[in-house]
Amino acid sequence: MTTSDAILARLMQLHPKVIDLSLDRMERILAALGNPERRIPPVIHVAGTNGKGSTQAMIRAGLEAAGKRVHAYTSPHLAQFHERIRLAGSLISEDLLAATLEECEAANAGQPITFFEITTAAAFLAFSRVPADYTLLEVGLGGRLDATNVVDDPLLCVITPVSIDHTQFLGETLPEIAGEKAGIIKRGVPCIVGPQDGPAREVIEARAEALSAPLRIARQDWDSYSEHGRLVYFDHSGLLDLPLPNLPGPHQIVNAGAAIAALRELGFGEPEATAAVTRVEWPARMQRLTRGPLVDAAQDCELWLDGGHNPAGGEALSATLAAMPGRPTHLVCGMLNTKDVEGYMRPLAPQVRSLIAVPIPGADATLPAEATEQAAANSGIAATTAPDVLDAVARIAREEPGARILICGSLYLAGDVLRENG
Numbered sequence: 001m002t003t004s005d006a007i008l009a010r011l012m013q014l015h016p017k018v019i020d021l022s023l024d025r026m027e028r029i030l031a032a033l034g035n036p037e038r039r040i041p042p043v044i045h046v047a048g049t050n051g052k053g054s055t056q057a058m059i060r061a062g063l064e065a066a067g068k069r070v071h072a073y074t075s076p077h078l079a080q081f082h083e084r085i086r087l088a089g090s091l092i093s094e095d096l097l098a099a100t101l102e103e104c105e106a107a108n109a110g111q112p113i114t115f116f117e118i119t120t121a122a123a124f125l126a127f128s129r130v131p132a133d134y135t136l137l138e139v140g141l142g143g144r145l146d147a148t149n150v151v152d153d154p155l156l157c158v159i160t161p162v163s164i165d166h167t168q169f170l171g172e173t174l175p176e177i178a179g180e181k182a183g184i185i186k187r188g189v190p191c192i193v194g195p196q197d198g199p200a201r202e203v204i205e206a207r208a209e210a211l212s213a214p215l216r217i218a219r220q221d222w223d224s225y226s227e228h229g230r231l232v233y234f235d236h237s238g239l240l241d242l243p244l245p246n247l248p249g250p251h252q253i254v255n256a257g258a259a260i261a262a263l264r265e266l267g268f269g270e271p272e273a274t275a276a277v278t279r280v281e282w283p284a285r286m287q288r289l290t291r292g293p294l295v296d297a298a299q300d301c302e303l304w305l306d307g308g309h310n311p312a313g314g315e316a317l318s319a320t321l322a323a324m325p326g327r328p329t330h331l332v333c334g335m336l337n338t339k340d341v342e343g344y345m346r347p348l349a350p351q352v353r354s355l356i357a358v359p360i361p362g363a364d365a366t367l368p369a370e371a372t373e374q375a376a377a378n379s380g381i382a383a384t385t386a387p388d389v390l391d392a393v394a395r396i397a398r399e400e401p402g403a404r405i406l407i408c409g410s411l412y413l414a415g416d417v418l419r420e421n422g
Helices: 002-010 023-034 053-066 094-108 116-131 176-186 198-209 251-265 269-279 291-297 311-323 339-351 367-376 390-397 411-421
Strands: 043-048 070-073 085-087 134-136 154-157 190-193 215-217 223-227 230-235 238-243 303-304 329-333 354-357 383-385 405-407
Touching: 002 023, 002 094, 002 251, 002 411, 023 094, 023 116, 023 134, 023 354, 023 390, 043 053, 043 176, 053 070, 053 116, 053 154, 053 223, 053 251, 053 269, 053 329, 070 116, 070 176, 094 116, 094 383, 116 339, 154 176, 190 198, 190 329, 190 390, 230 251, 269 339, 291 390, 291 411, 303 411, 311 339, 329 339, 329 367, 339 367, 354 367, 354 390, 367 383, 390 405, 390 411, 405 411
Parallel strands: 043 134, 043 154, 070 134, 154 190, 190 215, 303 405, 329 354, 329 405, 354 383
Antiparallel strands: 070 085, 223 230, 230 238
């Protein structure tokens, strides 16, 4: 059988644009496949700028603790494509992935379709054939025209905090971007809404009102915060006193709140909420690396990995570093040329001593290390360059033993690191 990697390489060639937001091609291939999206288990659809993946992972941890079988679709992957499609608790097998991709390729018959669209169709096809209790769908980009937004009757929608990102596709302003995210809201379907800036919240509320969709809004209908080393969550049903999430960072308190609100809306209680925050696993979200060549090169330095890549991600990472025990912190950073690099770096400047810029291996849109270095300097961070992550880590370990080293700036860079050190 042809490997999934070989099939995926062919699928990359079907459309000249990596991103081309539209539902037309998606509806065409799904019709050719017999509309599998209509036969998948009840859907929880998750959109937002930051926190989608973490929130979805917490919901999944809670549901699985209740003994539920859960499909999950996420993107992008880190180490291997199979991570994107989880069938009833397990990553899709190589044989099933290859067979499903070939079936979608045949149904598409060589017509233009983006890589994300045809692989999302493959996920729907796989989900329709394996029994489960729930399907968790993470939006790829935006919401209104995202390939996942073909499910007419989800059970629940979730919108995590919305901020400025992907302006070339979603619009220049926060209300425009929020309008795209709010495109997942369906008539009469409840929607959990994470904390939003005023303009984004107004857009989401207007969309929900037009569709008679009940909203459960952070800071109004539910809230979550940390107190005395615990996570406190409360809503109209009462208060929960829970352990802190095992994903570090203040922003994970917000993500946990949205996940718990979703679980409560689905009828689950404190045991599932506890599991959501204590059993969740989500790589490259302030992840401590403990093995591999990079850990060896770091010697007695702490080595961390984070995939955040936009200004809100930089703010979240800065708050995480500020809350950690004091230790000199140095960044090894690689970014894409499609990102607001200085917007990402400015919040980090007060928390770090230096930055070493690196290219992202194999990424066509990698920002040259020299450009990343300049952006860091413009943001107030002392910066230099290195040819790769290993060189950068070894240099920091030599110059400041015992420091904290954080590899950051891109999920693509994080994926490359995990393939070598995961």
